[in-house]
Amino acid sequence: xxxxxxxxxxxxxxxxxxxxxxxxxxxxxxxxxxxxxxxxxxxxxxxxxxxxxxxxxxxxxxxxxxxxxxxxxxxxxxxxxxxxxxxxxxxxxxxxxxxxxxxxxx
Amino acid sequence: xxxxxxxxxxxxxxxxxxxxxxxxxxxxxxxxxxxxxxxxxxxxxxxxxxxxxxxxxxxxxxxxxxxxxxxxxxxxxxxxxxxxxxxxxxxxxxxxxxxxxxxxxxxxxxxxx
Numbered sequence: 677x678x679x680x681x682x683x684x685x686x687x688x689x690x691x692x693x694x695x696x697x698x699x700x701x702x703x704x705x706x707x708x709x710x711x712x713x714x715x716x717x718x719x720x721x722x723x724x725x726x727x728x729x730x731x732x733x734x735x736x737x738x739x740x741x742x743x744x745x746x747x748x749x750x751x752x753x754x755x756x757x758x759x760x761x762x763x764x765x766x767x768x769x770x771x772x773x774x775x776x777x778x779x780x781x782x
Numbered sequence: 783x784x785x786x787x788x789x790x791x792x793x794x795x796x797x798x799x800x801x802x803x804x805x806x807x808x809x810x811x812x813x814x815x816x817x818x819x820x821x822x823x824x825x826x827x828x829x830x831x832x833x834x835x836x837x838x839x840x841x842x843x844x845x846x847x848x849x850x851x852x853x854x855x856x857x858x859x860x861x862x863x864x865x866x867x868x869x870x871x872x873x874x875x876x877x878x879x880x881x882x883x884x885x886x887x888x889x890x891x892x893x894x895x
Binding site for chain 2: 708710712717718719720721722725761763767771772774775
C-alpha cells in the first residue's frame with residue numbers, strides 16, 4: 677500500500693492562506709493525488725484531486741510539480757470552520773496515513 | 783440519494799462476541815471499502831471490494847471478514863471481538879476505483895470491553 681508523508685500539525689489565523697505539503701516519492705504513473713478533509717466524529721470528505729500542475733476549485737487549489745513527488749494543498753483565507761484534519765492520498769491502492777491537523781485561531 | 787449509510791451508529795460488545803457492521807450505498811458504485819480509525823490516528827484500510835462477488839484484504843484485515851453479494855451492500859463481520867478492535871469504523875464507496883472520489887458513511891463507534 678502506498679503511503680504519503682505530511683506534517684502532523686499546523687496552526688494558522690483567520691484570513692491567512694494555508695499551504696499543506698505532502699510527499700509521495702513512490703507515486704505510480706497513473707496515480708492521481710487526492711485530498712480529503714475530516715471533522716471530528718465525521719467521515720472524510722473530498723476536497724480536490726489532481727494529476728499534475730495546478731487544479732483549483734471553489735474551496736482550494738492543488739499544486740503538483742513536474743516530478744509529481746510532492747503536492748501542496750492551498751486553502752485561501754482560512755476561517756475557524758477550516759479547523760480539521762487534512763489527508764493526502766496517492767490514489768490507487770492507498771492508505772490515508774495520519775493526516776495534518778490544521779488549527780485556525782481567531 | 784441517501785449516499786453511504788452505516789448501522790449501527792454505536793455498539794458495545796464483550797470480548798469474544800461477534801457482530802456485523804452494515805454498510806449500504808445507493809449510488810451504484812462498484813468500489814467499496816472499510817476503514818478503522820483509532821483515536822488521534824488516520825484511517826487504515828481493512829478490506830475492500832471492486833465489485834459484487836470480489837473482495838480483497840487491505841492493511842489490517844485480521845479479525846474481520848467481508849462479503850459482497852450485491853453492489854449496494856458491503857457488511858463487515860467481527861468474528862470474535864477483542865479490545866484491540868475498539869475503534870471507529872468507516873465505510874466508503876467510489877465509482878470504480880479508490881482513485882475516484884470516495885464517499886464516506888457517518889461511521890460506527892465500536893467499544894469492546
